[in-house]
Amino acid sequence: MxxxxxxxxSSLGDVIHNLPVVSDLLHHWPKLAIDWVVEESFAEIPRLxxxxxxxxxxxxxxxRKQLTQRATWQEIGAFRQAVRSNCYDLVIDTQGLFKSxxxxxxxxxxxCGYxxxxxxxxxxxxxxxCRYAIPKTAHAVERNRWLAAAAAGYSPDLPLRYGLHVDTADTAKPYCVLLTATSRDDKLWPEAHWQTLGQALAAEGLRCVLPAGSARERERASRIATAIPGAELAPPSSLGELAQLLGAAAGIIGVDTGLTHLAAALDRPVVALYVATAPGLTGVYAGPHALNLxxxxQCPAPAEVLAALQPMLTKKIRP
Structure with missing residues (x-):
């Protein structure tokens, strides 16, 4: 092959969940050429x-919002021409949606698909x-891997490897990243909980860094940071820059959002917080350093989060 x-x-978490497929395929065919179709806003992830x-x-x-515009159809035509310039042995759709x-x-x-x-x-x-009946009861990462294995004809029993590579700089003072923002308000963890958590981390010498995108997210992150000694807002960043920030962190605590999955894929200590969704099939999935609470x-208490994070940090913290 x-x-x-x-x-x-898409979405960001789904794209990250598909990265192990690349590692699995290359294990069997080290010289295999692998290309990827992805939403433009997430294109940095496969490139990592x-x-x-x-x-x-x-x-x-x-x-979809601009179907009546000529420029839209020109872009679609350009994509079709570009992707058809290659003849692939396999085209594997792990999304399983009409659009994909x-x-x-x-x-x-x-x-090939589901x-x-x-x-x-x-x-x-x-x-x-070709269509494959992959169990819906498996975690999303494993569904992707099993589908690719079925399509390519190998056994899906390889170690889990996301294969991400980012450049990280050494920092004089260790820091934790607090991922406080998510796409739905019902997924948010209370601001008071974040402040309690951040204060405990700061008391142990861990600087807290809070990324945020939209103006509303930055307002909320700013309110949280104000109550945490030494905390700072991360500047507006690309996905690649955020990957570097996460990759050098001593630990990451995040709500149900794609960046939390990115942190887990980078093999950093991660505690993922779930309030309105169940983590069983789509929670962080990267071994013993990635925990779902x-x-x-349900709403995890700050003490519970601290207790989960503590064993994974080289610098201990007190609950």
Whole structure:
């Protein structure tokens, strides 16, 4: 086998969950050329894996809002032309959605995806040449890996490897990253809890850094940081810059958001906080240094978070 195209467009956490597929394929075919179709806003993530040759950014989210514009169809045509400039042995859609299946259909190669009963959107299965019944009860990372293994014909029993490589600078003072923002308000952890947690970390000499994107997120992060001695807001950053920040952190505590999954994929000590969603099938998944706390209708207390983080840090903290 010479080349494979992976189709996993979004969201950020889903894209990160697909990275081990690259490592698995390269274990069996070290010279394999692997390309990836991904939403333009997440294109930096596949590029952090040295095994990805080429990234094809798409803008499905933007295109759907601008279907009447000529420029949109020009972009779609340019994508189709670019992706069809290669003839792939396999085109593997691990997204399992109608939109990803349409993109898969544009590529030249044996198109593989989930069966009707296994796909997130059953209609997607009609666009594949080969369909596989991957259990929905498995974690998302393993579903991706099992689908790729079934399509490529190998046993999915390899060690889990995300394969991310980022440059990190040594820092004089260790720091923890607090990922306080997420896409839904019901997933947020209370501000008072963040302040209590941050104060405990600061008392043990750990500087707290709070990334935030939108103006609303920065306002909330600023309120939290104000109550934590020495805390600081991270400047507006790209995904690559955030990966560097996370990669050098002593520990990361985050809500249900893609950046928390990125931290876990970077093999950093991570505690993921769940309040409105269940972590069983989509929680952080990266071995003993990635822990999920809480769940639907549950809210972990700061002391519980500190107790979970403590064994993973070289500098101990007191609950």
């Amino acid at each position: 010479r080349s494979v195209l992976l189709v996993k467009t 894996h040295a095994g990805v040759r080429k990234v094809f950014p798409v803008a499905v989210r933007r295109w 299946a349409l993109l898969t259909r544009m590529a030249d190669g044996l198109r 069966s009707r009963e296994a796909a997130r959107e059953p209609l997607a299965a009609w666009f594949y040449d 809480g769940g639907r209708g």
